Amino acid sequence: MTLLDTHAHLDHTDDAPAQLREAAEAGVCAVIAAGVDLAANKIHLKLAKEWKMPKIFLAFGIHPGNIITPQIEPTLQFIREHRSEAVAIGEIGLDYWYPMVKKSDERKKQQCEVLQAQLDLAKEFDLPVIIHSRGAWRECFDMVKASGMTRAVFHWYSGPLDVLQDILASGYLVSATPALFYSPQLQEAMKFAPIEQTMIETDTPVVYRLSEEKSFKAGPKDVFFTLDVYAKLKSLDKKKAADVLNANAKKFFNLPL
Numbered sequence: 001m002t003l004l005d006t007h008a009h010l011d012h013t014d015d016a017p018a019q020l021r022e023a024a025e026a027g028v029c030a031v032i033a034a035g036v037d038l039a040a041n042k043i044h045l046k047l048a049k050e051w052k053m054p055k056i057f058l059a060f061g062i063h064p065g066n067i068i069t070p071q072i073e074p075t076l077q078f079i080r081e082h083r084s085e086a087v088a089i090g091e092i093g094l095d096y097w098y099p100m101v102k103k104s105d106e107r108k109k110q111q112c113e114v115l116q117a118q119l120d121l122a123k124e125f126d127l128p129v130i131i132h133s134r135g136a137w138r139e140c141f142d143m144v145k146a147s148g149m150t151r152a153v154f155h156w157y158s159g160p161l162d163v164l165q166d167i168l169a170s171g172y173l174v175s176a177t178p179a180l181f182y183s184p185q186l187q188e189a190m191k192f193a194p195i196e197q198t199m200i201e202t203d204t205p206v207v208y209r210l211s212e213e214k215s216f217k218a219g220p221k222d223v224f225f226t227l228d229v230y231a232k233l234k235s236l237d238k239k240k241a242a243d244v245l246n247a248n249a250k251k252f253f254n255l256p257l
């Protein structure tokens with residue numbers, strides 16, 4: 001069985017080669033590398049050129065937690081220059097949970113401006129977007145929708161169900177990480193969303209705490225763990241679920257696989 005990891009951060013260069021080798025051995029055929037800032041976007045671009053299996057596809061973006069004012073314009077410029085190498089714009093979005101953002105209207109406004117600039121690029125380039133949304137679920141959805149995006153995935157969606165309903169009614173997707181093992185919010189969202197509008201991922205290198213004693217730092221191979229948990233939660237045959245989830249990813253990112 002092969003799987004695609006639809007969301008990983010491989011800019012931690014010390015770990016990336018070992019993680020990618022393990023992923024290839026486990027049966028991961030492709031990874032979507034999501035950029036969070038200028039340095040990460042550049043590292044991913046280099047990795048994608050070097051690495052054959054798993055194949056690395058590129059999403060370029062500025063994460064709402066990584067907005068550094070002098071870097072915004074150069075990063076947007078980098079994305080423009082490398083448009084033809086990208087399959088998506090991401091990881092982009094809004095996150096009002098960060099302590100320095102929570103109480104600052106100025107910082108919220110800045111997140112919205114940077115998100116809007118990247119939605120405009122995605123629209124211009126006809127690319128899908130990978131959305132990070134936390135503590136601003138409705139605001140973030142409204143911005144994506146108002147931008148006229150036809151392809152968006154709300155990654156690791158753990159927000160309210162009324163927003164999820166609107167996400168799904170708009171034809172957008174959601175994705176599950178290994179946190180599906182323990183997160184009631186993510187479980188609720190994944191039970192609610194049809195498999196046809198779902199993708200699976202790892203958000204490598206996040207550390208997942210499965211219990212008091214057991215935790216692991218994710219690599220792309222752990223997309224198989226996400227599949228296990230997802231198939232159980234949905235009472236689906238694993239192979240059949242994998243076929244649908246892979247097809248969703250290929251279609252969403254328009255991958256030449």
Ligand SMILES: [Zn+2]
Pocket residue numbers: 007009034091203
């Ligand atoms: Zn991420």
